[in-house]
Amino acid sequence: MEGFMSLKIALLGTGLMGFPMSQNLLKAGFNLSVWNRTKTKATPLQQDGATVCETVSDAVKNADMIITMLENGPVVEDILFTQGNVNAIQNNAIIIDMGSIPPAMAQDHSKRLAEKNIHHLDAPVSGGTKGATEATLTIMCGGEEAIFQRALPIFKAMGRATYIGPSGTGQLSKCANQVIVGNTIAAISEGLLLAAAGGANPAAVREALSGGFADSRILQEHGMRMLERNFEPGAMCKTQLKDLRTALEAIDGINLPVTQTTKCLYEKLIRKGHETLDHSSLLLELEALNKPHQLTK
Structure with missing residues (x-):
């Protein structure tokens, strides 16, 4: 060295x-x-x-x-x-x-x-x-x-x-990363919100899922952010949206319907003025779609 x-x-x-x-x-x-x-x-x-x-x-x-x-x-x-x-x-x-x-x-x-x-x-x-x-x-x-x-x-x-x-394949790899990250954030938001809406303790649900097939670093770190409602930026919503748009436009002829839906959710969240919140704050848009249900009070 x-x-x-x-x-x-x-x-x-x-x-x-x-x-x-x-x-x-x-x-x-x-x-x-x-x-x-x-x-x-x-x-x-x-x-x-x-x-x-x-x-x-x-x-x-x-x-x-x-x-x-x-x-x-x-x-x-x-x-x-x-x-x-x-x-x-x-x-x-x-x-x-x-x-x-x-x-x-x-x-x-x-x-x-x-x-x-x-x-x-x-x-x-x-x-x-x-x-x-x-x-x-x-x-x-x-x-x-x-x-x-x-x-x-x-x-x-x-x-x-x-x-x-x-050349370019590093960026393609990042596109894949951001597709997985964005869609997983959306899935965790929906999963924990579903559990909370039915009367389950979302913190206990997250703990129960830890180590199981649904576990991930995003469940651990961003799931905790959601429970604590801590949306100080580690990665901002506007950056996540930029990367999802890049991924959707990267390859002609490929259809990514789940990513398209997640992109639209981030667009709605950002139109409400949340562009600089952490990307885990996508939970807020899912909560808005499911009023009066919230993950935590």
């Missing part, structure tokens, strides 16, 4: 996820420069040893690896290409896009960067702010396998990385 510590890393986007990811890279001993559109969100990283940059170009120049943790595909497109910051990136550098963007856009970015002799990996993550803080993120990576191997020491500082396949 020691030989990798001389690598210069830039991380663009120090929001809910990017900030703790930066902290873990610094804890691992990497030389890190950071940039965020709102500089004050990056400034506290100075005390951990990061160089906080005024511009994207300042952050990426001379960087060996550049991590983007940005809001969506259009933002990545704007920052790298429209603003021209790609021209400040040195030859043979590796851009690691760890946000969630459409698979086709990841493939397009990879192709355009290759023309400038810049490598690209699409490496979206799962695990929310808890995983980002604890360095236990699930990282799904698409691109050239040799480039993935070069980036492994970086990934290991943030979580567990799996090579999926060619």
Whole structure:
């Protein structure tokens, strides 16, 4: 690992996820420069040893690896290409896009960067702010396998990385992840609400299901969030909706009716002003559809 510590890393986007990811890279001993559109969100990283940059170009120049943790595909497109910051990136550098963007856009970015002799990996993550803080993120990576191997020491500082396949397949894996997560949140909301409406103690039902065939990390963590009505964001509703839309549009000719229904439920929830709540707050929309029944009083 020691030989990798001389690598210069830039991380663009120090929001809910990017900030703790930066902290873990610094804890691992990497030389890190950071940039965020709102500089004050990056400034506290100075005390951990990061160089906080005024511009994207300042952050990426001379960087060996550049991590983007940005809001969506259009933002990545704007920052790298429209603003021209790609021209400040040195030859043979590796851009690691760890946000969630459409698979086709990841493939397009990879192709355009290759023309400038810049490598690209699409490496979206799962695990929310808890995983980002604890360095236990699930990282799904698409691109050239040799480039993935070069980036492994970086990934290991943030979580567990799996090579999926060619460019775009990391994003496809994230689409699959978000389909499963969103639909499971909806299923748990319905299951616990059903039990509560019939007079069962939903907390006891969750405990009874633990270790059984219906158990999951989402039942454990988000089921508890629902019972406690704790919807402080680990992953926001607006992000979950964005990813479900991406999944539904990713492959022509595939029909995902369950995901379509879940997407519509998130859209209704967000229209009520809940876009920044945790995605487990989908329970609120299920409760609205089943008044006067609630999971907890």
